[in-house]
Amino acid sequence: MKKIVYLWAIIALSVSSFVVSAQSVDEILAKHQEAMGGADKWSKVKSLVQNTKFTIQGMEIQSKSSILVGKAFRSEIEVMGNKMVQVVEGENGWWIRPQMMGGSGEPEEMPKEMIKVSKNQESVGSLLLTAKLEGSKIDLVNKEKLDGADVYVCQITKKDGDIGTVYVSASTYLILKFAAKVNLGGQSVDTELKFSNYKAVDGLYFPFSIETANPMGGGTMQVDTTSIEINPALEAAIFVKPGKK
Numbered sequence: 250m251k252k253i254v255y256l257w258a259i260i261a262l263s264v265s266s267f268v269v270s271a272q273s274v275d276e277i278l279a280k281h282q283e284a285m286g287g288a289d290k291w292s293k294v295k296s297l298v299q300n301t302k303f304t305i306q307g308m309e310i311q312s313k314s315s316i317l318v319g320k321a322f323r324s325e326i327e328v329m330g331n332k333m334v335q336v337v338e339g340e341n342g343w344w345i346r347p348q349m350m351g352g353s354g355e356p357e358e359m360p361k362e363m364i365k366v367s368k369n370q371e372s373v374g375s376l377l378l379t380a381k382l383e384g385s386k387i388d389l390v391n392k393e394k395l396d397g398a399d400v401y402v403c404q405i406t407k408k409d410g411d412i413g414t415v416y417v418s419a420s421t422y423l424i425l426k427f428a429a430k431v432n433l434g435g436q437s438v439d440t441e442l443k444f445s446n447y448k449a450v451d452g453l454y455f456p457f458s459i460e461t462a463n464p465m466g467g468g469t470m471q472v473d474t475t476s477i478e479i480n481p482a483l484e485a486a487i488f489v490k491p492g493k494k
Contacts, residue, residue, distance in 0.1 A: 284422040286453035303472040343490040
């Protein structure tokens with residue numbers, strides 16, 4: 250039980266035919282970028298604070314992510330009155346895990362594999378557009394149906410060899426689903442996220458609902474965003490590893 254809650258906490262923070270038409274990857278990316286609010290508006294996002302919540306087996310879990318875009322992020326997750334903190338800045342990371350999440354309650358260095366999994370949280374906006382900026386290879390694999398709707402299936406291959414699959418709506422050009430494998434504590438875990446309830450915040454579009462498999466077995470679980478603040482002032486001190494008590 251503790252291990253499952255811990256694995257889900259990481260996954261949360263940290264958030265799939267037909268013949269392909271004449272659409273090219275570049276055309277899909279361009280339309281997707283416009284649907285998300287446009288490159289110019291996204292380029293002006295330097296910081297962001299996002300609050301989310303969900304319930305799992307009667308436990309209400311709340312999280313807060315504070316992001317300096319491309320530089321650092323801090324996430325805080327509350328479970329049954331216990332708080333877990335994760336911070337990644339550059340290639341370094343630290344966390345505080347309560348005992349129920351397998352920790353000591355004291356600041357600890359984050360394992361390298363967790364830094365790798367969590368580092369993408371320094372980015373905001375689209376998985377596809379972030380991958381393009383990072384120089385990842387993006388291939389248009391297919392066009393198929395997802396929950397009755399036409400989607401373009403794009404495969405992202407990162408420079409380190411990691412692969413993810415993105416499903417883009419053929420009508421709205423918003424991302425509806427992402428699937429990949431992640432390494433958590435030596436375990437290869439299948440991750441599948443479905444995105445919905447897109448809303449505009451200052452002209453930029455965010456999925457306010459994310460559905461994923463329930464880590465405690467059976468069915469799905471939905472994570473809902475309660476608020477997003479763009480370009481808030483963030484104190485540098487929140488990313489600094491504190492001393493032990």
